Amino acid sequence: MKFGYFDDQNREYVIQRPDTPLPWINYLGNENYFGIISNTAGGYSFYQDARLRRLTRFRYNNAPLDVGGRYLYIRDNQAQMNGDSLYWSPSWQPVCRTLDQYACHHGLGYTRINSQKCQIECQAVYFIPLGQDFEFWNFQITNHRKEPADLSLFSAVEFCLWDAWDDQTNFQRNLSIGEVEVEKGVIYHKTEYRERRDHYAFLACSHSVVGYETQREAFLGPYRGWDSPQVLESGQTSQSLSPGWQPVGVQKVNLALKPGETARVIFMLGYQKVDRDQKFTDPDLQVINKKPVQKKIKDYLNGEFLDESIQDLKRSWDSLLDIFQVNTPDVHVNRLVNIWNPYQVMATFNFSRSASYFESGIGRGMGFRDSNQDLLGFVHLIPERARERILDLAATQLEDGRAYHQYQPLTKRGNDAVGSDFNDDPLWLVLSVAAYLKETADWTILEELVPYDNQPGTEEPLYSHLLQSLEFTLDHLGPQGLPLIGRADWNDCLNLNCFSSDPGQSFQTTTNQGGRTAESVFIAGLFILAAREMIPICEIFADPDSALRYIKQADKMEETVWDQGWDGNWFIRAFDDFGAPVGSKVCQEGQIFIEPQGICVMAGLGLRNGKARKALDAVTNRLATDHGLVLLQPAYSRYYLNLGEISSYPPGYKENGSIFCHTNPWIMIAEALLGNGDAALDYYLRINPSAREEISEIHRCEPYVYAQMIAGRDAPTHGEAKNSWLTGTAAWNFVAVTQWILGIRPDYQGLIIAPVLPSGWDGFQVKRTFRGTIYNITITRVGPGSDLQVIVNGSEIPGTLIPQPDPGVKDLEVLVKVGSPG
Numbered sequence: 047m048k049f050g051y052f053d054d055q056n057r058e059y060v061i062q063r064p065d066t067p068l069p070w071i072n073y074l075g076n077e078n079y080f081g082i083i084s085n086t087a088g089g090y091s092f093y094q095d096a097r098l099r100r101l102t103r104f105r106y107n108n109a110p111l112d113v114g115g116r117y118l119y120i121r122d123n124q125a126q127m128n129g130d131s132l133y134w135s136p137s138w139q140p141v142c143r144t145l146d147q148y149a150c151h152h153g154l155g156y157t158r159i160n161s162q163k164c165q166i167e168c169q170a171v172y173f174i175p176l177g178q179d180f181e182f183w184n185f186q187i188t189n190h191r192k193e194p195a196d197l198s199l200f201s202a203v204e205f206c207l208w209d210a211w212d213d214q215t216n217f218q219r220n221l222s223i224g225e226v227e228v229e230k231g232v233i234y235h236k237t238e239y240r241e242r243r244d245h246y247a248f249l250a251c252s253h254s255v256v257g258y259e260t261q262r263e264a265f266l267g268p269y270r271g272w273d274s275p276q277v278l279e280s281g282q283t284s285q286s287l288s289p290g291w292q293p294v295g296v297q298k299v300n301l302a303l304k305p306g307e308t309a310r311v312i313f314m315l316g317y318q319k320v321d322r323d324q325k326f327t328d329p330d331l332q333v334i335n336k337k338p339v340q341k342k343i344k345d346y347l348n349g350e351f352l353d354e355s356i357q358d359l360k361r362s363w364d365s366l367l368d369i370f371q372v373n374t375p376d377v378h379v380n381r382l383v384n385i386w387n388p389y390q391v392m393a394t395f396n397f398s399r400s401a402s403y404f405e406s407g408i409g410r411g412m413g414f415r416d417s418n419q420d421l422l423g424f425v426h427l428i429p430e431r432a433r434e435r436i437l438d439l440a441a442t443q444l445e446d447g448r449a450y451h452q453y454q455p456l457t458k459r460g461n462d463a464v465g466s467d468f469n470d471d472p473l474w475l476v477l478s479v480a481a482y483l484k485e486t487a488d489w490t491i492l493e494e495l496v497p498y499d500n501q502p503g504t505e506e507p508l509y510s511h512l513l514q515s516l517e518f519t520l521d522h523l524g525p526q527g528l529p530l531i532g533r534a535d536w537n538d539c540l541n542l543n544c545f546s547s548d549p550g551q552s553f554q555t556t557t558n559q560g561g562r563t564a565e566s567v568f569i570a571g572l573f574i575l576a577a578r579e580m581i582p583i584c585e586i587f588a589d590p591d592s593a594l595r596y597i598k599q600a601d602k603m604e605e606t607v608w609d610q611g612w613d614g615n616w617f618i619r620a621f622d623d624f625g626a627p628v629g630s631k632v633c634q635e636g637q638i639f640i641e642p643q644g645i646c647v648m649a650g651l652g653l654r655n656g657k658a659r660k661a662l663d664a665v666t667n668r669l670a671t672d673h674g675l676v677l678l679q680p681a682y683s684r685y686y687l688n689l690g691e692i693s694s695y696p697p698g699y700k701e702n703g704s705i706f707c708h709t710n711p712w713i714m715i716a717e718a719l720l721g722n723g724d725a726a727l728d729y730y731l732r733i734n735p736s737a738r739e740e741i742s743e744i745h746r747c748e749p750y751v752y753a754q755m756i757a758g759r760d761a762p763t764h765g766e767a768k769n770s771w772l773t774g775t776a777a778w779n780f781v782a783v784t785q786w787i788l789g790i791r792p793d794y795q796g797l798i799i800a801p802v803l804p805s806g807w808d809g810f811q812v813k814r815t816f817r818g819t820i821y822n823i824t825i826t827r828v829g830p831g832s833d834l835q836v837i838v839n840g841s842e843i844p845g846t847l848i849p850q851p852d853p854g855v856k857d858l859e860v861l862v863k864v865g866s867p868g
């Protein structure tokens with residue numbers, strides 16, 4: 047069952063009924079000011095950091111779902127409904143009165159909600175103009191009645207007192223500190239501005255504001271919710287202004303519409319920073335300096351600027367997406383690769399795992415491992431921002447190569463509360479830097495001086511950070527010569543040193559064992575992959591000694607994996623604190639894990655000796671379901687002290703045997719490395735959200751983005767997705783499908799074109815901008831088999847790497863013939 051449809055032409059997903067199985071969201075914003083918005087206008091806004099600078103309040107995990115948003119109410123001042131006053135929300139929530147028509151269009155950086163009720167048609171477009179720290183709500187309303195309509199429109203937001211954690215916990219203080227000012231209909235939220243803050247929020251309106259509220263209870267009335275505000279019932283505002291309690295921004299606008307008349311009302315909600323020495327126009331009265339906002343209102347709060355800025359936003363997305371456009375026989379591939387997957391990758395780049403409808407914006411900042419992986423799918427979009435991110439990440443590395451597991455986006459400092467010791471972390475930096483170099487050939491990044499732990503005086507070239515990352519693994523080997531796992535590796539829930547029986551302890555940060563025994567085969571595979579990525583970097587960077595060292599160390603680690611980490615038919619996952627294998631046939635539960643099968647084959651293990659094929663066959667036989675590949679089998683049915691959080695989940699959920707989507711593209715890449723395009727595409731389509739759209743009532747999450755997990759075969763809700771949007775699945779699927787199935791793969795010396803063409807496809811076309819040159823690529827099957835013949839501007843080249851053309855070459859015509867003709 048579907049709840050909407052893809053409008054590929056306009057790059058929108060159109061939701062046709064408001065009561066989707068879960069709120070289906072979109073993101074607004076691109077640089078500093080951001081918002082989350084659901085299909086019924088729920089969500090919130092923040093500046094840079096969803097925890098530390100939150101503008102509006104949202105109630106996570108609430109009943110009813112999705113409370114807190116950018117609300118609008120229409121009040122029909124003449125009509126009544128069953129004796130009550132008649133009012134509704136044009137976005138359905140929060141009033142939830144049935145609408146005669148409803149459609150929510152989630153587009154790239156904007157959301158448009160259309161509705162009609164009682165012959166009053168409404169359209170609200172929400173977006174953040176490029177480069178601005180405010181959002182627009184562009185509201186249009188048309189009277190389709192034969193008689194005039196006497197209406198009032200109310201805006202409503204609840205302000206968050208900036209620090210979202212404190213806001214939801216420290217009520218003894220917070221219920222006394224809220225402060226606002228109102229001037230000329232503009233509501234200024236200035237809590238804590240009198241002392242240490244130099245910023246406030248504002249809500250402005252293009253129309254004359256005839257009444258307002260800034261106290262939540264004055265608007266709603268005691269014991270009432272957002273669905274039935276007292277002020278909407280009476281139609282009367284009280285101009286509430288006292289400090290404390292819950293500050294809100296509610297504005298009332300009157301609209302008298304003739305038959306057929308349309309009115310346009312624009313709201314502007316924003317963040318304003320003020321120079322510290324100019325914070326007040328009247329320090330004695332503590333009156334805040336509103337000049338910068340007044341200027342913004344004058345310059346921007348008009349239809350002309352708004353119309354231009356939404357066009358600019360659309361153009362900016364068009365040009366980003368234009369970098370990689372594909373035309374294959376499969377609509378789901380096209381849709382995801384051309385539109386939604388890069389769009390989701392942008393969200394993961396911006397927010398890492400911090401703010402979604404499953405991530406509260408409070409708990410997790412920018413993950414070191416996560417952000418490095420997110421870059422793999424992002425780097426071709428805006429390489430300059432990828433560069434900056436790499437340097438920020440590297441600056442949270444410690445001198446011995448370890449890395450802070452997370453950092454706060456506002457401060458860019460490592461998060462002490464979470465700390466370090468996830469032993470895979472540093473290796474991901476090598477992969478992101480390699481991807482950056484392959485995309486851009488900007489070798490200067492390796493010379494950038496980057497501090498350790500952000501400490502001035504400790505700067506070393508980024509190149510040294512990469513060496514440190516690899517050395518860290520080599521400095522932390524366990525008894526069998528495999529890497530020690532530390533708190534966890536990629537699988538945050540495999541906590542082999544945790545041994546926690548205390549419900550208060552965090553699985554992620556508690557270590558009750560010495561940590562000198564438990565080893566990870568996954569990290570071994572990741573080390574080999576990273577070391578082999580590093581070898582050409584060392585060579586090009588004129589450091590042959592290091593190149594030689596990593597050739598040897600990668601080979602040595604490979605030998606160790608074969609000796610210790612091969613179970614006969616697949617790769618073992620790890621060894622626990624007793625030295626016993628995890629993910630082996632000798633285990634009762636958790637006999638096979640997906641991660642080492644993917645990463646070891648990606649690192650090149652077993653490609654020639656048949657063992658990669660064996661491991662991938664084991665994946666097919668034991669882990670494949672119609673909904674994707676599960677993480678492990680059999681799922682753990684009870685809690686194992688020696689394994690940690692993984693066994694805390696009910697079977698089939700999260701790391702305990704769900705389809706943990708992030709891992710599936712590793713298997714697609716591995717299959718592609720073995721030349722098996724059919725299997726790779728098959729796995730790809732099982733989790734592709736568009737290909738799952740028809741089963742939205744089972745999948746439940748948005749059909750336009752990947753979710754972190756889909757409940758596995760052991761779960762009663764098999765096929766149900768959770769944790770949509772912020773997941774490494776986005777970047778890795780983009781890499782798997784574009785670089786390995788379609789085979790368009792940046793490399794140091796140029797662009798490789800080496801598709802593994804699925805047997806059902808005759809071919810496909812790609813337009814790829816790479817280092818300033820447009821590659822117009824046509825892939826066509828000329829016969830059976832997988833031989834590739836690459837013809838550039840009419841001449842055949844040896845191999846599949848198209849060397850970088852001379853500067854100034856604007857475009858290249860590339861023809862790739864697949865198979866051997868007759």
Ligand code: BGC
Binds near residue numbers: 554
């Ligand atoms: C989740 C993991 C996540 C970790 C982050 C765990 O509860 O299962 O997916 O990476 O928390 O701290």
Ligand code: NOJ
Binds near residue numbers: 536701
């Ligand atoms: C989600 C985390 O963000 C990521 O870092 C981790 O690798 C996966 N969960 C698997 O545990």
